[in-house]
Amino acid sequence: MDFAYKHIVVALDGSDASDAAFKKSLDIAKRNDSQLILTHIVDSRTFATAEAYDKTLSERAERYANDLLNGYSKKARAAGVENLAHCIEYGSPKVKIAKDVAAAYEADLIICGATGLNAVERFLIGSVSESITRYANCDVLVVR
Template sequence: MSMDYKQIIIAIDGSEEAEWAFKKAVAIADRNEATLNLVNIIDTRSYSSAEAYDRSIAESAYKSAEELLNNYKAEAVQAGVQNVNVVVEYGSPKVMISKDLPKKLNADLIICGATGLNAVERFIMGSVSENVVRSAKCDVLVIRRPEGL
């Protein structure tokens, strides 16, 4: 049984927690010569009604997610990671990150920031990282922001 990671998913949502998680993910991918899959899920539940779910809103969300991930990709490549994929999908972040994408990408490690939500949202929805830890079939690494930062 190999102890190396080959397919790593890093969930990036633009938060500071995701930024810290990304830095760790790059180091791990580099050490393991793994493929780093930069993932951003556009949460379709945030479009509450049919008229609010306007194609142009969806397209602009997609473009900005892609731009965000491409900036991270450039940084990862510069740091020496050979294989970096950008994955932008629509759906429920919890389901996509813990179940759908790991299966599709054959992931053996998922890395995410400790939280991307404020206290109220966490209380109502639970954090994505919590859900990933509970339901993912592969290893999960949750990165905490260093104290005092």
């Protein structure tokens, strides 16, 4: 059976684990001649109440997301992956990646790191990677 991944969503948050996921996604994208969708979800739940005190919080979060994805785009192009897309969404990464982003790009593979930046949330209600594997309608690769 000849099966190739054509639309790969890679979840990026700036953590070491997401960096490892990105590196793995480069190999898979090159091998399959795939589109690589670089995705960052701004977890707006974390700053919804704080923004009442600091109006620039969402602007800084969006600037961080753009800088993050632009940096990964440069690395991907340097590694020989040209078919790239950027996706910045707002909301819960657990929901957005598995349901919204994957569906919007017709993803057949989601790649994410085993752990991300939010250790407190992982301890209290479970990890983003666990949620993605549970709710995604496509294959999921969790990179350690």
